[in-house]
Structures are given as C-alpha cells and as structure tokens.
Amino acid sequence: MRRRVRVAECAVAGLLLLVGTACGSRLPESAFADRSDRPGRTPTRSGTAEPLRVGIITSATSPVGGNTFTGPRDGAKAYFDRLNARGGIDGRRVDVRTCDDGGSGVGNNECVHKLVDEDKVVALVATSALDYAGASRVSRARVPDIGGQPIGAAYDTYPHLYGIYGSLAPRDGKPGWDGKLYGGTEIYRYFKREQGARTAAVVSYNQSASAAYARLVTQGLKAEGYKVVTEQVDFALPNFRAAAADLKEQGADVVFDAIDTYGNAQLCKAMDDVGADVLAKVTNVQNWNSTVREDYKDAPRCRNALWATGSSRNYDDPATATDHEAVREFRDGTKNLKSHSQWQLEGWAAAMWFTDAARSCAKTSVTRACVDRFMDTGKPYTADGLLLPVRYERLPEPPKTRRTCLSVARWEDAGGWVSQGDMNDECFDVPQLSYKP
The missing domain is CATH 3.40.50.2300 (Response regulator)
Structure with missing residues (x-):
C-alpha cells in the first residue's frame, strides 16, 4: 500500500509542475559567501587539463520504483559519453559523478554533500529527485544546477537552479510570487x-x-x-x-x-x-x-x-529524426539504451546546456561562477532546437496571460x-x- 501511495504522489507532483509555467525565487547575493574552492582549469603533470567534474542526482531506487526517474540521467550520460569520445570541452573530458538519493530527503542531502562539498563538481546536471531537500544547500554554494526536472518546487524557489522549463518569477526564497505558482x-x-x-x-x-x-x-x-x-x-x-x-x-x-x-x-x-x-x-x-x-x-x-x-x-x-539534426544526434547517441523516452532527450539537452556554458568559459577558467553567469543571462535557450525556448527572467508580478x-x-x-x-x-x-x- 505504501508503495502505491508514493507512486501516485510522485506521478501527481510531476504532472503538477510540468503543466505550469516555471516559477522560482532569488535569495539576496549577500546571503552567500564566496568560495575559494570552485573548480577551475588545473593542468596535470602530463600537461593535459584535468577533467571537468559534474554531478547527477537521481532518485533511482526510490519507493516509486526502478526507472521512474532515471531517464534524464541516462540521456545526460549518453551525451557526455559522446562528447568525451569527440575530445570533450576544449580538450577536457567531462567526469560524470552520479548519486542515487533513494527518493528521500535525507538521501538527497547526502548526495548534495558528496557531490558539492567532497567531489566539488562544477555543476549539477539533469537532476531528477523525488524530494530535492538539498536544493537550498546547492543554492547557498552557488553551484549551478542545470536542466533538472521540476518534480518539486525547488527550481521555482532558489537562485542558481535552472530547471529544464525555465522561470519567470523573482526566485527570492519563496516559490513563485508570494508562494503561488502559475500555469x-x-x-x-x-x-x-x-x-x-x-x-x-x-x-x-x-x-x-x-x-x-x-x-x-x-x-x-x-x-x-x-x-x-x-x-x-x-x-x-x-x-x-x-x-x-x-x-x-x-x-x-x-x-x-x-x-x-x-x-x-x-x-x-x-x-x-x-x-x-x-x-x-x-x-x-x-x-x-x-x-x-x-x-x-x-x-x-x-x-x-x-x-x-x-x-x-x-x-x-522518424520524420523528425530525418529532418532534425539534433534529434538524429540524440537517437544515434542513445541507440544502445534498452528503452527510450522524452525524459532522456531532456537529460541530453541539459547536458548540452552545461556544455555550451562551459565552452563559454573554456578560454579563461571553467568555474561555478562562470558557468552560472552564462546560465543567468536571461537569453532563451533551445539546445539546438530540442527545447522550446527556455527563459529565466525575474518578473516582479506574475503575468496574467502568456x-x-x-x-x-x-x-x-x-x-x-x-x-x-x-x-x-x-x-x-x-x-x-x-x-x-
């Protein structure tokens, strides 16, 4: 019985936030201390650059059941595998660190600690967490979280978190506008x-x-x-x-x-x-x-x-795959997966989004702050046409129509x-x- 309750709650939560416009909040920058341990470009002894480390948090073994939340992770990993096979980002491989939070808030906080504090990832990518309890910690650390699925309200609440569908709200620590989201x-x-x-x-x-x-x-x-x-x-x-x-x-x-x-x-x-x-x-x-x-x-x-x-x-x-280069790339890059899904494509797009952000920093230093600046420009992003234009803006009032x-x-x-x-x-x-x- 408990398992079925969690299944229904999860399905409903996912549906609820997928229908609505993305909303969010922004804490004052003074609330965050500057960090000196942000990952940057560090040469190895052989003269080649060290890999760029990214993290993926997934509720892979949650009470909801296997494979419910793994699509974004699998799509992102497939993209990074293909990217690394082609030389990575400016010669740097992407080192993907995954963490299964078990679908619990405690597990999610443990994953955030491991990836953000211990592994010191430059960004999180394609998060799909049933209970994103560690979202405020990610935001306080100013770690950009790119292209996550809005299963809860985290992407509508905190700065430095950029869900796959965008946000128009202030993102000031409260969901949406005065605690209300709009769809x-x-x-x-x-x-x-x-x-x-x-x-x-x-x-x-x-x-x-x-x-x-x-x-x-x-x-x-x-x-x-x-x-x-x-x-x-x-x-x-x-x-x-x-x-x-x-x-x-x-x-x-x-x-x-x-x-x-x-x-x-x-x-x-x-x-x-x-x-x-x-x-x-x-x-x-x-x-x-x-x-x-x-x-x-x-x-x-x-x-x-x-x-x-x-x-x-x-x-x-098939017609889309024939006509659209980005879809062809996705289908070719995921052909060895046992099943396929739209969430995999969105995970692939999230990995592409991080890659474009990192490339904008590659000639200086790929840090959390530089990647976040790319994400926070307010310019719409489409992942080469895989996504409808994703926008992150901060409107003082919710739109009446859109x-x-x-x-x-x-x-x-x-x-x-x-x-x-x-x-x-x-x-x-x-x-x-x-x-x-």
Missing part, C-alpha cells in the same frame, strides 16, 4: 481548437495529492469553456470500470487524469472493456516513452488514443509517437492560473 491552459486550448473536444473527463484517486491536481486540471478546463466530468476512484480498491462507464455515458471527448502509470493502464483497459472511445487520452512527458505497448498491452483501442504533450521535440518520430507553445505527439502502434505539427507553431495566448505547490 497556463494551452493544453486544453489545443484539444479544443485542434481536435474539437468539448467535454472532458478528469479521473483522480480519493487521495490528497491526486485530488489537488485534479482540481487544478478542472479549473483550467473550465477556463477554456469545457464541460467537465469528474471521476474519483478509491485508491485502495479502484473501480475503474465504473468510472469508464460513466465517462462514456457523459459523452467525454477527452480524458485527463491525476493517477499513476499503473492506474492509467487499468483505466484504459476499463475504457476498452466498456467501449468508451475518445478523441484523446492525454498523458504527459513523464510517460512519453517506448514502453507504451507493454504498459498498455491489454487496451489496444485506448492505447492508440494516447496523446502526450510537453515542451521538447519528439524523440521518436503566449505558450507546446509539443504534441500521438501514439500509433504502426509508428510509435507521431508528432502532431511542429512545436514552434502550436502556440496560444492563454490565461495564467495560480496554484500553491
């Missing part, structure tokens, strides 16, 4: 405008985190003019068949959820069993992976109605995840709705 309605606008959806079902557990996320989805759907059908199932003994039958009866065009991967598979099976066909069963970037056939093996109709949305270019579409683009793909058994238009063209001016993390 747009672009996903719901897309399915209304492009797919003609008008009635949406939102399925959740009777569990606090799941119910809270379902309320946020419902709020966004209503703001976009949907009729919303809410379906809540018991967490311990979920009756997905009853929920599927009701959403069919209510005429739902599209289904959103606040449940874990196992629950999604069971919901899809129930929808197939009762004949509930919909325009789209919508999932998120965390489930945008190559294991769909296995995960949804008992629900072929629902499986082929799966759609995923995110902020990065589809890793799987033009937001999204990447959309649909699962097809014959073709995998097939892109639905180009992510730079699927853009909407949408309201920004507040919520508390």
Whole structure:
C-alpha cells in the first residue's frame, strides 16, 4: 500500500509542475559567501587539463520504483559519453559523478554533500529527485544546477537552479510570487481548437495529492469553456470500470487524469472493456516513452488514443529524426539504451546546456561562477532546437496571460509517437492560473 501511495504522489507532483509555467525565487547575493574552492582549469603533470567534474542526482531506487526517474540521467550520460569520445570541452573530458538519493530527503542531502562539498563538481546536471531537500544547500554554494526536472518546487524557489522549463518569477526564497505558482491552459486550448473536444473527463484517486491536481486540471478546463466530468476512484480498491462507464455515458471527448502509470493502464483497459472511445487520452512527458505497448498491452483501442504533450521535440518520430539534426544526434547517441523516452532527450539537452556554458568559459577558467553567469543571462535557450525556448527572467508580478507553445505527439502502434505539427507553431495566448505547490 505504501508503495502505491508514493507512486501516485510522485506521478501527481510531476504532472503538477510540468503543466505550469516555471516559477522560482532569488535569495539576496549577500546571503552567500564566496568560495575559494570552485573548480577551475588545473593542468596535470602530463600537461593535459584535468577533467571537468559534474554531478547527477537521481532518485533511482526510490519507493516509486526502478526507472521512474532515471531517464534524464541516462540521456545526460549518453551525451557526455559522446562528447568525451569527440575530445570533450576544449580538450577536457567531462567526469560524470552520479548519486542515487533513494527518493528521500535525507538521501538527497547526502548526495548534495558528496557531490558539492567532497567531489566539488562544477555543476549539477539533469537532476531528477523525488524530494530535492538539498536544493537550498546547492543554492547557498552557488553551484549551478542545470536542466533538472521540476518534480518539486525547488527550481521555482532558489537562485542558481535552472530547471529544464525555465522561470519567470523573482526566485527570492519563496516559490513563485508570494508562494503561488502559475500555469497556463494551452493544453486544453489545443484539444479544443485542434481536435474539437468539448467535454472532458478528469479521473483522480480519493487521495490528497491526486485530488489537488485534479482540481487544478478542472479549473483550467473550465477556463477554456469545457464541460467537465469528474471521476474519483478509491485508491485502495479502484473501480475503474465504473468510472469508464460513466465517462462514456457523459459523452467525454477527452480524458485527463491525476493517477499513476499503473492506474492509467487499468483505466484504459476499463475504457476498452466498456467501449468508451475518445478523441484523446492525454498523458504527459513523464510517460512519453517506448514502453507504451507493454504498459498498455491489454487496451489496444485506448492505447492508440494516447496523446502526450510537453515542451521538447519528439524523440521518436522518424520524420523528425530525418529532418532534425539534433534529434538524429540524440537517437544515434542513445541507440544502445534498452528503452527510450522524452525524459532522456531532456537529460541530453541539459547536458548540452552545461556544455555550451562551459565552452563559454573554456578560454579563461571553467568555474561555478562562470558557468552560472552564462546560465543567468536571461537569453532563451533551445539546445539546438530540442527545447522550446527556455527563459529565466525575474518578473516582479506574475503575468496574467502568456503566449505558450507546446509539443504534441500521438501514439500509433504502426509508428510509435507521431508528432502532431511542429512545436514552434502550436502556440496560444492563454490565461495564467495560480496554484500553491
């Protein structure tokens, strides 16, 4: 039971922060002492430069289960392996130090201490932590944390932390603006405008985190003019068949959820069993992976109605790989991995982001401070087109509306995840709705 609770909480936390705009905070610079032990360029006796040391913190053995959080790590490591094979950064190899925090706050603090204080990494890259309890320590040490996944609110709270989706908030020690984060309605606008959806079902557990996320989805759907059908199932003994039958009866065009991967598979099976066909069963970037056939093996109709949305270019579409050099590089660099996912691509992009920052410092000294200056310029970053432009700005007030683009793909058994238009063209001016993390 405890394991399933943690699964649901994790899935909901990831979804919650993936839908919203990235928010954050900034502590005053006077709060941080200057450090003399920042890594720099140090020649070895042979005359070659020492490797650049980076750290990756991953909740690889968390209660959520194996492989849930390992995608960003695997993508980043694949990028650094390829980079080192090509000579590294200005002749310097990248020495990747990984740490598994076990999905706990205590373990996370231990990883931060090991990587930041003992290994003295120049940066953290592609963090994917269930409980990023050590985030404030990373910030106080002025260690740039580049391209992490916003599973919690850390990237919306502290300076020197740069999540993969950006931030517009002050980042002054509190999440967002006065403790509130803001998210747009672009996903719901897309399915209304492009797919003609008008009635949406939102399925959740009777569990606090799941119910809270379902309320946020419902709020966004209503703001976009949907009729919303809410379906809540018991967490311990979920009756997905009853929920599927009701959403069919209510005429739902599209289904959103606040449940874990196992629950999604069971919901899809129930929808197939009762004949509930919909325009789209919508999932998120965390489930945008190559294991769909296995995960949804008992629900072929629902499986082929799966759609995923995110902020990065589809890793799987053969047409995208043919047309886009950066996607070709990713696919070639990860071809030996057992499975593939959008989170791997975003980990790859995070490693590229660090590499570009380090190269900007290579002719002087690759230090934490120099890498952080590159990250903190406010210029949008796209990782050679793998990401929608990632921005880090500090707006004194939250925006009421924002033009937001999204990447959309649909699962097809014959073709995998097939892109639905180009992510730079699927853009909407949408309201920004507040919520508390």
